[in-house]
Amino acid sequence: MEDNSYNKNKPIGIFDSGVGGISVLKKAIKILPNEDYIYFGDSKNAPYGVKTVEEIKKLTFKAIDLLLSKGCKAIVVACNTATSAAIEDLRKKFKDLPIIGIEPAVRPAVNLNRKGKILIMATPITLAENKFNNLVERCAVSSEVVALPCAGLVEMIEEGVVEGSDIKNYLVRKFEGKIDKDISCIVLGCTHYPFIKKEIVSVIGDEIPIIDGSEGTARELKRRLEQSDLLSNSDEKGDIQIFNSKDNSNLIDLSYKLLELK
Incomplete structure (x- = not known):
């Protein structure tokens, strides 16, 4: 060897x-x-x-x-x-x-075995790539996956904006009409997003698990x-x-x- x-x-x-x-x-x-x-x-x-x-x-x-x-x-x-x-x-x-x-933590999301849709926050290009679609087809056969493209969010975090009203307002708009009792968990499909987890929880509450890769x-x-x-x-x-x-x-x-x- x-x-x-x-x-x-x-x-x-x-x-x-x-x-x-x-x-x-x-x-x-x-x-x-x-x-x-x-x-x-x-x-x-x-x-x-x-x-x-x-x-x-x-x-x-x-x-x-x-x-x-x-x-x-x-x-x-x-x-x-x-x-x-x-x-x-x-x-x-x-x-x-x-x-x-x-890659977005689709498999861990499925393994949570919670009833409802899996909401995946990611950049538009990650969600558009074949690799992502293949991942969903491979890991989430019997789950409904909802993609939530978050254009502009990376730029805010790059500026050091990880809390406060700007991030909060962005998330409120983004989650509008998306968060209900049918959501089993949220997957953070971009490595920038864990830094705003606190603000995500402040918008959606702590009932829905939030996971990342x-x-x-x-x-x-x-x-x-x-x-x-x-x-x-x-x-x-x-x-x-x-x-x-x-x-x-x-x-x-x-x-x-x-x-x-x-």
């Missing part, structure tokens, strides 16, 4: 179109606290949800090249839109590299590292570095703030 001792202590690269993937980084740190992490947010080009698939692929490959130049042993594409558009091409190109994507992604990361014998052998808390394509220290500050957000 290949000796991976040198590679084990290399960092894990986590990439998102902005600050949203910090929600995945948080879960990864919880599950794998001794790993080093390099996070790259491409806020300069956010949101990806309004771009063409070709543009998203190009930006995603560029981001992965950057993380690989920093010596990452595995990559997490912590962006639903980039996963939908580029993950298959990435895996073809980097055959020996563990690459973990994220970050936990499953972090667990899959651990599984893939174990499988490749790449788990860090350090017994100390790992190091975290955060980079952003937008030359703006406010975004780095926002990223660390979101990382600490309870």
